[in-house]
Amino acid sequence: MFNFNMQLKTCHDCKKELPLTEYYMMKSKYKEKTYIFPRHVCKKCNVIYSYKWRIKNKDRYLETIRMRKYKKKIKLLNEMGGKCKCCGCVDFWNLSFDHITPILRKNGTGRTDMMKILIKDKKLRKQFQILCHGCNLSKNTNERCVIDHKLRMSFV
Structure with a gap:
């Protein structure tokens, strides 16, 4: 379990020691308890990783966006008649x-x-x-x- 009393954490990718505000937080449930902890990479490294993944998996990314848009449209259409x-x-x-x-x-x-x-x-x-x-x-x-x-x- 991660200790929140610590103010700094080392990024797994860039190896910089950064404050916890520079990390996205994750939620995890285990035995009906919710745990919140920072990701292993900082926000900047996460953005770089996401960008590279989107370029490498362009078809999957575009299909995900398309399906998300259709789900929103269908939900809204059903609510409006x-x-x-x-x-x-x-x-x-x-x-x-x-x-x-x-x-x-x-x-x-x-x-x-x-x-x-x-x-x-x-x-x-x-x-x-x-x-x-x-x-x-x-x-x-x-x-x-x-x-x-x-x-x-x-x-x-």
């Missing part, structure tokens, strides 16, 4: 989040940032609706979708 408000489409890959009233993006928030904000802020979700890409594109600057869904369903 899970289907297009206009035509009822349920294909998650075809659904998007649409502003009910058109607004400009503030401070350059992109799609990923907006998803994070929507997950945290339930009040802000009321300003958005779920639309399929077809309904969202047909809405354009209008207040509502202009697709005739009865005609569209006859072709399907």
Whole structure:
């Protein structure tokens, strides 16, 4: 077990003696007790290791990011109804989040940032609706979708 009374710890990689604030802390459970201790490498060495790992395992890293994004999207879609408000489409890959009233993006928030904000802020979700890409594109600057869904369903 690590003694927290010590103020300095030696990094395993760079061999520098650094204060505990320069290390990420880890949690571990053993026999229903939680132990908190610093990692064996300092924050700077950890960043270098992570960067090298991402370059070496680019495909795995990108797949992890992609899956994390899809899980967040599916979770948010399920919480907001899970289907297009206009035509009822349920294909998650075809659904998007649409502003009910058109607004400009503030401070350059992109799609990923907006998803994070929507997950945290339930009040802000009321300003958005779920639309399929077809309904969202047909809405354009209008207040509502202009697709005739009865005609569209006859072709399907």
